[in-house]
Amino acid sequence: EVDSPDEDSGDIPPEPVCRRLCDQFAEITGTDSAFALMMLQNNGWSLPAALDRCFGGDAPATLALPAAASSNEDPRQLRVMSWNLDGLTDQQVEARTRAAIAVLRDAEPHAVHLQEVAPDTLDLLRRLLRDRYEFVDGRAHPDDRYFTATLLRRGRLQLLSPSLHRFEGSRMDRTLLAVRVKSANGPEVLLLNTHLESTKDFAAERKRQLSTALRTLTESAKPALLAGDLNLRDAELQAIGGLPAGVLDAWSHCGARPEAQYTWDATRNRNIQNMGRARCRFDRMLAWRMQPLDFQLVGLQPAAGTQLFPSDHWGLVGLFQLQD
Template sequence: MQQFQQLLKDDYWIFSPTDNPFGDCAHYFVVLLIRRHPAIDVDQSSFRVHNYPNSTMGRQLVWIDLTIHCDKLTSNRISSTITVRLFTSHLESCRESSKKRKDQLSYAWSRMIQFGSTSNSVNNNRPGPRAAIFCGDLNLRDTEVQELGGLPAGIEDAWQVTGSRPELRNTWDPQRNTNASRLGFGGRGPHGRSFTFRYDRMYVHGSCLRPVDFGLRGLERVPGTRCFPSDHWGILGRFQPGSA
């Protein structure tokens, strides 16, 4: 983490559970990186780490609040500011952890909704529209979202909202990603079925931010090596200010 800070600190705000004395980092952990930009104010005091009480893998939900000054991002004369709470997490892994994973996801969704539903006069005296974004390696299966009753009202899946393009669906693909196949996953399940998953997802709550594009990243090998940046493809969402 120290090397990470040295390499990226000039371009990004970097927050991780290692910054929190109560953030139990006995296991590997997630990191939030926020690009340093004149249009973005970061409330460093808002950074929080929640240790999932049901996790046996040291998994956590982390979040931080930003204020985005829309007039500094677009030429469309939008004068509003938007308060955004960014969440990330690495939910419990493996098929047998489905119940824990669903409980963790439900908690994250509830925090998104709670933030967006808070009165404008509350929450650090920051009036104006609010939005929450939650993304990460959620290890999700589609059936698990269905078993939870689908997406809660007001929460959208960025991949679905932007067209559900099939070529952008799966982020775990051992047939194409040799990092994953080297871990022992050959890319084929029983009866020769394709063994790919949409593990990584991006959710948004709040009409003031509208998903307009979704893509995959990390599809090319690291120059000079035979490896990809990760055993997962990365995901990238683009948003535009919407109605408050």
């Protein structure tokens, strides 16, 4: 069902709800956010009332999740992108972000897990993608310099409930952004987006965070995916006993292709400076109750007009078959 505040309440809803209502109104009516804001304000922030006024009493009878974006898409398949955008690096950040957006549009994922998103980066992403994606902001504090964000394709995934878990031992304000969604004509899915503690010096805390994230993943009764910048070394995964039974690593499960192994690679990515030939598989997609069908790296071309890639990390795109 669509969002709407209680009819008896004269209060303005919280900003995220207002934004979601405006997005839904614009999506249904084919108008823009400015018109949506005016109509909702004039109708007490009731989406059904605003739509009824807009359609002259002929608003759609039901306002459930729109049909899937393409009739050719299998509703039990989910395409997910995960990417650390390196938003903290100021160098050519707008050009790099625009290049990442172009890659995203080309890949057409149903869900996007972004890490190291800066406020200015998020503003640009919203401006260029809000017609296509709903945004779940993963900020723990309004003044966070960087954070995670999860994007959901409109007409394909319906947001049910977001929640943010703060890792208590983190020295870097790291979190686990959990987003429950309903796939159009498909099952519910739990999407877990995270950026775990960085650098070798914080391996102990990173392992604790990974254990928490894996426990959240495997406690889900629905299909679930943990995808993000885990900053993980293989020895650290082995130290906590490896992956739990039933959890599938998308890269490994899809053939462990060497050319798609390293997601942070100083031998190929010139954004990484003074790191010799270091390369790591920091970024991973770990699936629960879903079968990885395909795994690719993206963002392998420099941003237009620059010598830089969109990020110092490659992006990940995985295709998954959802299971009951």
